[in-house]
Amino acid sequence: MKKLIKRVILAFLTLTLYFQLSFANTFFPDMSNHWGQEYVSWVTEEMDLLEGFEDGSFRPNEIITRGEFLIALNNLLYSMKRYHDIDFTIVMDELPYQDLQDNTMLFNHVKEIQTYIEQSSYTNIKLEDIFVGDKFQLNKPINRYESALLVRAVMTPPVENIRHHYSDLSSDIPFYYEIMEVINNGIMRGYNDGTIRPSREVTRAEAATLLYRVHRDLMYLKENYLDFQPIKGEEIEKKLPLFQLTGDEDEDQLFINAITSLEYISFVGYIPRNESHLYDTEPTKTLWQLKNQNYGNLIGNNYYLILYDKGTGIERKDELVREGLLYLNEEIKYEDIYKIDGLYKFLRIAKQYVDDEEIIMLAEDYYQSASNEAYKVRAGLFIANEYLELNETKAVIDYYREMLSMEMELSIKKQLIKNYAYLISQEKGNPTAVDELLVMRKNTVEDGDNSGELEELRKLYTGIIKQLIMER
Known part of the structure; x- marks a missing residue:
C-alpha cells in the first residue's frame, strides 16, 4: 500500500512539473501563440505590473485605461528604484484634475508621476500636457499619443534624432519631436502601412510591450558608463610572467623551477622540508648561475633578480635594469x-x-x-x-x-x-x-x-x- 502511495505521489509530482514546464510561457490560455506572449509573461510573472482576470485570461486585445497604464508605469519606476533621488518634500504643482480625490490610490500614483517628471525628466513635457483638461478620466482608454508622451517623460533621450515620416502624423502637432524621440528609442513603432495611428487606443498586450521597452531603456541608468579607471597591464598579464623562453630545455627548466620557487616562498614564506625535493631551495643562486652562463632569457632573469634578490644592492639592480633596457x-x-x-x-x-x-x-x-x-x-x-x-x-x-x-x-x-x-x-x-x-x-x-x-x-x-x- 505504501509503495502504491509513493508511486501516485511521484506520478503527480512528475505530471505537475511537466505542466509547469510546458505552460510556463502560456499561463493565460488566450496568450497562446499571441505576438505579445513574451511581453505579457514578463509584465505579469517577472515584474507583476499587470494582472490577468479572474477567469484566468489576460485579454491581450482589450484596451487599457489611463489609470491602469499610469499605475503600471509608476510601479515600474519604483521597481527600478528611480524614486531613490526624488525629494517629495518639495512642493510641486497642484494636480489640475477635479475627479481625483486626495490620498486615493490613483491620486497618489498620479502625484508621484508628476513629481518624478518635474524633478527627473529629460524633457519639458508636463503631466497636464499629456492628459489635457480638468479631469483625468481614469477609466478612459489611453491612446498611442498619450502613452508615447508619458513614456517620453520618463525615458532616457535617444542617441540619434532621426525624423521618421508617417502619413497620419503632422510635424505641426504638439510635441512632434518628442514623439520622434520615443520612436528613435525603439519604444514605439509605426505600422507597415506607413502610419503611426496616434489616436488609436492601446491594448493590454501593447501596454505590456511598452513597459518592457521602457524598462530596457531605463536600464541604461543603472550603470555608470563614464567611470574612469586606469587600466593596468597586470590586468592582462595575470599569469606568472615567464618572459620569453630560449628553447634550451635544460636552462629553461632551471629558470622555471627557480621563479616558481621564488613565487612559492613569497606566498608561503618558506619551503617545507618535506617538499624541498619539489622546489629549488636556492632559486636566486640558480638565476645568477644562469646569468653567468649568458642565459638567453635576459629580461626574465633580470626581472626576478631585481624583484627577489634581497642581497643585491641598488646600484647592481640599476645595472640589471639598464642592461634589460x-x-x-x-x-x-x-x-x-x-x-x-x-x-x-x-x-x-x-x-x-x-x-x-x-x-x-x-x-x-x-x-x-x-x-x-x-x-x-x-x-x-x-x-x-x-x-x-x-x-x-x-x-x-x-x-x-x-x-x-x-x-x-x-x-x-x-x-x-x-x-x-x-x-x-x-x-x-x-x-x-x-x-x-x-x-x-x-x-x-x-x-x-x-x-x-x-x-x-x-x-x-x-x-x-x-x-x-x-x-x-
Missing part, C-alpha cells in the same frame, strides 16, 4: 622581442631606476615596432598610464584611440572605451564626445557581426552616449 633597444628589430610575456611588469619595475622620459621613449619604440597586437596593447597601456601620471591627456587620448582598433579582452576593451569617452568629454566637451562616439558606435554596428561581444559593445556605446547627453 639596452637589450630591448638593441633587439627591437627582431620579431621574437615582440612577444615578451611580462614586458609590462618589467617596465613597471624599471620605472624605479629610470626617469620617465627614457622609459616612455623605450616603450614607444617597442609599441611602434611591434606587429603582435596583444603585446602592442600591453605596451600602449603602459605608455598611456605614464602620460596620465604626467597629465598629458592628449597623448593618452591618442593611444586609447589607436588601441581601440586592436584585439583585446572584452573587459579591457569596455573599460578602454569608457576611459576614452570620459577623456574626450573632459577635453573637448560632451557634444564633441557624443559625435565621435556615434561614429564609433555606427562602425561597430556595421561590422555585421551579431555576436554577444559586439552586442555588448553596441550597448556600451549607447549607454555612454545617453549619459553624456543627460549630463546637465
Whole structure:
C-alpha cells in the first residue's frame, strides 16, 4: 500500500512539473501563440505590473485605461528604484484634475508621476500636457499619443534624432519631436502601412510591450558608463610572467623551477622540508648561475633578480635594469622581442631606476615596432598610464584611440572605451564626445557581426552616449 502511495505521489509530482514546464510561457490560455506572449509573461510573472482576470485570461486585445497604464508605469519606476533621488518634500504643482480625490490610490500614483517628471525628466513635457483638461478620466482608454508622451517623460533621450515620416502624423502637432524621440528609442513603432495611428487606443498586450521597452531603456541608468579607471597591464598579464623562453630545455627548466620557487616562498614564506625535493631551495643562486652562463632569457632573469634578490644592492639592480633596457633597444628589430610575456611588469619595475622620459621613449619604440597586437596593447597601456601620471591627456587620448582598433579582452576593451569617452568629454566637451562616439558606435554596428561581444559593445556605446547627453 505504501509503495502504491509513493508511486501516485511521484506520478503527480512528475505530471505537475511537466505542466509547469510546458505552460510556463502560456499561463493565460488566450496568450497562446499571441505576438505579445513574451511581453505579457514578463509584465505579469517577472515584474507583476499587470494582472490577468479572474477567469484566468489576460485579454491581450482589450484596451487599457489611463489609470491602469499610469499605475503600471509608476510601479515600474519604483521597481527600478528611480524614486531613490526624488525629494517629495518639495512642493510641486497642484494636480489640475477635479475627479481625483486626495490620498486615493490613483491620486497618489498620479502625484508621484508628476513629481518624478518635474524633478527627473529629460524633457519639458508636463503631466497636464499629456492628459489635457480638468479631469483625468481614469477609466478612459489611453491612446498611442498619450502613452508615447508619458513614456517620453520618463525615458532616457535617444542617441540619434532621426525624423521618421508617417502619413497620419503632422510635424505641426504638439510635441512632434518628442514623439520622434520615443520612436528613435525603439519604444514605439509605426505600422507597415506607413502610419503611426496616434489616436488609436492601446491594448493590454501593447501596454505590456511598452513597459518592457521602457524598462530596457531605463536600464541604461543603472550603470555608470563614464567611470574612469586606469587600466593596468597586470590586468592582462595575470599569469606568472615567464618572459620569453630560449628553447634550451635544460636552462629553461632551471629558470622555471627557480621563479616558481621564488613565487612559492613569497606566498608561503618558506619551503617545507618535506617538499624541498619539489622546489629549488636556492632559486636566486640558480638565476645568477644562469646569468653567468649568458642565459638567453635576459629580461626574465633580470626581472626576478631585481624583484627577489634581497642581497643585491641598488646600484647592481640599476645595472640589471639598464642592461634589460639596452637589450630591448638593441633587439627591437627582431620579431621574437615582440612577444615578451611580462614586458609590462618589467617596465613597471624599471620605472624605479629610470626617469620617465627614457622609459616612455623605450616603450614607444617597442609599441611602434611591434606587429603582435596583444603585446602592442600591453605596451600602449603602459605608455598611456605614464602620460596620465604626467597629465598629458592628449597623448593618452591618442593611444586609447589607436588601441581601440586592436584585439583585446572584452573587459579591457569596455573599460578602454569608457576611459576614452570620459577623456574626450573632459577635453573637448560632451557634444564633441557624443559625435565621435556615434561614429564609433555606427562602425561597430556595421561590422555585421551579431555576436554577444559586439552586442555588448553596441550597448556600451549607447549607454555612454545617453549619459553624456543627460549630463546637465
